[in-house]
Amino acid sequence: MSDPTSIGLLWGAATHRGARRRLNEDSYLAGGSVFFVADGMGGHEAGEVASEAAVEALRPLVGAEVVGVDQVRCRVRRAHDAVCGIETATGRGAGTTLTGVALTAQGGEPYWLVVNVGDSRTYRLADGDLEQVSVDHSEVQELVDAGSITRDQALTHPRRHVVTRALGAPEIPEADFWFLPVHAGDRLLVCSDGLTGEVPDARISLILLAEADPQAAADRLVQEALDAGGRDNITVVVVDANGLTEALESTAPRDGHADHQDEEDTVPRRSPWRGALT
Numbered sequence: 417m418s419d420p421t422s423i424g425l426l427w428g429a430a431t432h433r434g435a436r437r438r439l440n441e442d443s444y445l446a447g448g449s450v451f452f453v454a455d456g457m458g459g460h461e462a463g464e465v466a467s468e469a470a471v472e473a474l475r476p477l478v479g480a481e482v483v484g485v486d487q488v489r490c491r492v493r494r495a496h497d498a499v500c501g502i503e504t505a506t507g508r509g510a511g512t513t514l515t516g517v518a519l520t521a522q523g524g525e526p527y528w529l530v531v532n533v534g535d536s537r538t539y540r541l542a543d544g545d546l547e548q549v550s551v552d553h554s555e556v557q558e559l560v561d562a563g564s565i566t567r568d569q570a571l572t573h574p575r576r577h578v579v580t581r582a583l584g585a586p587e588i589p590e591a592d593f594w595f596l597p598v599h600a601g602d603r604l605l606v607c608s609d610g611l612t613g614e615v616p617d618a619r620i621s622l623i624l625l626a627e628a629d630p631q632a633a634a635d636r637l638v639q640e641a642l643d644a645g646g647r648d649n650i651t652v653v654v655v656d657a658n659g660l661t662e663a664l665e666s667t668a669p670r671d672g673h674a675d676h677q678d679e680e681d682t683v684p685r686r687s688p689w690r691g692a693l694t
Contacts, residue, residue, distance in 0.1 A: 423519060423526050423598055425449060426656040428631025430638040434610055435646030442608045442651035443467035445516070448478040451653050452516030455536050455608040457582065462510035465502050470495040470512050470583055483518045485593070488529055492583075492591050499584030511584035514591075515550050516606045517655065519598070526598040533591045534579045537612055539620070540596065541603040546621035549594060553581035602657040603630075607637070610650035614641040630654040 433440035441456035441463035454470040456463030473495035477483050495514060502510040513534025520529045530538050532550035540547050581589040603624055611620070615637065623640065627633035634652045641650045 423449075424658045425519070426630050426658055427451060427654060428629065428634040429651075429653045430631075430634040431651040432638050432642060432646070432649070434649050435642055437647075437649055439464060440649045441467055442610070442649040443471045444606075444651050444653055445471040445474055445478070446653050446655075449481055449483065449519030450474065450477045450516070451518070451604070451606050451655050452514060452531070453536050453606045453608050453651050453653060454512045454514050454583075455534065455610075455649065455651070456510070456512040457579075462502060462504045463512070466499045466510035466512040466584055469498040469502060469510075470514050473498045477518060481519070482521055482526075483529070485520060485529060488518055488520075488531060489591075489593075492531060492533070493588075496583045496588060502584070509584065511582040513579060513608070514583055516653070517604055520595075522595060528596040528598055528602075528604065530594040530596060531591055533589050534582050536608045537606075539605040539607075539617075541605065541621065541624050542599065542601070544625065546605075546617060546624065548617070549596065551592060553589075553592075554579050598657050600657060604655040604657075605637075606653040606655070608649060608651040610646075610648035611637055611641045611652055613648055614644035614646065614650075624654070630656050 427446055429444055429446045431440060431442055431444060443454045443456070445452045452471060452474055454467035456465070456467035474491045477487060477491055480487075492514065499510050499512055504510060513536040515532040515534065515536040515538050517528045517530050517538060520527050530549050532538060533553065535552040535554040537548055537552070538550040540549050583589060605620070605624065619640065620637065623636050624633055627636055631654075633654045637652045637654075638650050
């Protein structure tokens with residue numbers, strides 16, 4: 417039986433407002449055994465505040481080497497409540513996606529608890545194969561599931577940024593949860609759609625395989641998204657499980673929020689939150 421507290425985690429994180437946006441509405445939380453990315457929506461008065469509120473609601477989890485499932489559920493609900501409480505001058509409301517992983521245990525064995533609301537994504541790279549673990553809560557994903565469009569068509573569909581679930585929605589969104597056993601050599605990627613909207617999965621996989629250091633991998637992925645156009649905010653967290661060690665380790669700074677300087681003109685496409693843009 418493995419001791420979950422002895423799993424060695426190395427991580428790196430990077431975020432950028434992108435080449436076209438004036439404001440970074442993404443936030444991330446990385447530390448201990450908790451790694452999340454939030455992509456805010458609602459523009460200057462809401463998006464940046466919403467993503468930051470979500471990660472701050474989850475921050476108490478960082479102090480635990482192994483977190484309980486009920487703790488995570490509770491914190492996700494608090495994140496939703498915090499976003500709902502944001503007041504904006506325009507009355508448009510605030511919202512944010514949330515995706516990521518936390519180290520937990522099942523039957524005394526270490527597991528990743530994967531959490532997702534919205535269209536930010538969590539991937540796992542194992543045995544050289546990159547797999548998207550989370551499932552997008554988006555209109556184009558529903559079209560793909562219905563067989564109306566292909567995955568390739570979804571990449572350029574005009575509704576590709578419209579999410580169907582978000583923290584801060586009038587109705588409490590149902591978060592998806594998955595358990596994945598932890599194996600030495602696992603590499604997890606948590607990112608906003610500013611990465612996946614610019615860089616195809618095949619290219620992401622190549623970079624994750626080529627860059628052994630998680631911080632170097634995160635930096636390179638952000639740069640690739642910028643080089644491809646950088647039309648959105650970009651946030652990347654890369655987490656490696658490197659076997660059994662005495663303590664959890666980090667290779668990146670703890671500050672998980674980019675500087676916010678100017679206004680952003682992204683707004684929900686229609687109200688309520690079904691139809692919100694990330």
